[in-house]
Amino acid sequence: MGDAAGVGPEIILKSLMNADVYEWCRPLVIGDAKILENAKRVVDGEHLTIQPISDVREGKFRLGNVPCIDLNLLPEDLPLGEVSAVSGDAAYQFLAQAIELAKKGDIQAICTAPLNKEALHLGGHKYPGHTEILAQLTDTKDYAMMLSAPELKVIHVTTHVGLIDAVKQINPDRVYSVIKMAHETLKKAGNEQPKIAVCGINPHAGENGLFGYGEEEEKVIPGVERAANEGIDVQGPLPADTLFFRAVRGDFDIVVAMYHDQGHGPIKVLGLDAGVNITVGLPIIRTSVDHGTAFDIAGKGIADEKSLIEAIRQGVELAPKSFDV
Incomplete structure (x- = not known):
């Protein structure tokens, strides 16, 4: 209730x-x-x-x-x-x-x-x-929050923590784990080879070190590469400002967001009555x-x-x- x-x-x-x-x-x-x-x-x-x-x-x-x-x-x-x-x-x-x-x-x-x-x-x-x-x-x-709307699915690396703490908590193992959970969840739902996109942390996904302090290279890319080496169809880190548009267009089946508002904002723009919250990784x-x-x-x-x-x-x-x- x-x-x-x-x-x-x-x-x-x-x-x-x-x-x-x-x-x-x-x-x-x-x-x-x-x-x-x-x-x-x-x-x-x-x-x-x-x-x-x-x-x-x-x-x-x-x-x-x-x-x-x-x-x-x-x-x-x-x-x-x-x-x-x-x-x-x-x-x-x-x-x-x-x-x-x-x-x-x-x-x-x-x-x-x-x-x-x-x-x-x-x-x-x-x-x-x-x-x-x-x-x-x-x-x-090991669990993650996934938001699902008719046009977009998003899964989160971090959720209910402040932004500074969220960046501290992001690491390659967690990024890999969330990618893998996204892959397995969509496979169970009938998508044999889901296309997964991963957001960057910084604007423009760091733009090769122009923004931030190398967080994408240190915290995100190793996790993405590990998942890709296992045969998972994953791309990233990609700039979040264009990634969600591409996902809604159909380029990707799910987006891996780095922190709460990065993932929640786009879902809620689609309509507060459209999104469903699914906890992934539970028994x-x-x-x-x-x-x-x-x-x-x-x-x-x-x-x-x-x-x-x-x-x-x-x-x-x-x-x-x-x-x-």
């Missing part, structure tokens, strides 16, 4: 009023049933039945019925649009429960609504975001909306559910198709 004080509950219910979702999968909410009951009133969802359950097998998966693993952690009168420790802690507990169910095989993919990092910290969980929680609770050391499938909690419009019923529907769809595409539940 993400942070229940944000738009998560309402975009969840809007998504589960879409019949296509039930054609793709058996959707299950992990969160708080009374919060969903409250959200029904703001999304014209009075026809929905919220079904509180404690076990996945109790769920009735049909349009109009919303099964919810009810952790019952929140007050019924939780203020919307406000940062709070109780909603931050609950958002963490919802995700931790989802991870446990995925590890047991009771669910085949996790799709996360947005959380608020300040609330998460107030709730006692000092993580930069969902991705880092997922990595720690699954004992995953479980996780997708997410690529927008925040939108506290300013929480409870107004106007939040757009398109990104969540697309995240569900991509989660289904990536998930295993055989299971016992």
Whole structure:
């Protein structure tokens, strides 16, 4: 459910009023049933039945019925649009429960609504975001954030750190690892020989030492060459200011961005409702909306559910198709 004080509950219910979702999968909410009951009133969802359950097998998966693993952690009168420790802690507990169910095989993919990092910290969980929680609770050391939109896919070498720290963290091993994860992820999705492009760190990718202090030569090029020597179709480092245009045009299947805003900016220019966040490298499938909690419009019923529907769809595409539940 993400942070229940944000738009998560309402975009969840809007998504589960879409019949296509039930054609793709058996959707299950992990969160708080009374919060969903409250959200029904703001999304014209009075026809929905919220079904509180404690076990996945109790769920009735049909349009109009919303099964919810009810952790019952929140007050019924939780203020919307406000940062709070109780909603931050609950958002963490919802995700931790989802991870446990995925590890047991009771669910085949996790799709996360947005959380608020300040609330998460107030709730006692000092993580930069969902991705880092997922990595720690699954004992995953090597992972990356991938953003996927209809016209563009981007995977990140660094994410939620300041720019100076990001440059410090970039190194050939990490660049190689992210290229390899991008290659393997797209291969699993059916692209036998994906074309990968790698951004430079500096303007014009350093322009042979004209900009920066040789970061491309030291930190990026050895990783690119290692991947290319293994037969991966990769080019770079290339100037980011033209690379994203070329990728949208179709020259490349995915772009490796060096830091958060270098990769997020181009995706969000394509539309806040178009992008999906996928954590690559985990032992479980996780997708997410690529927008925040939108506290300013929480409870107004106007939040757009398109990104969540697309995240569900991509989660289904990536998930295993055989299971016992």
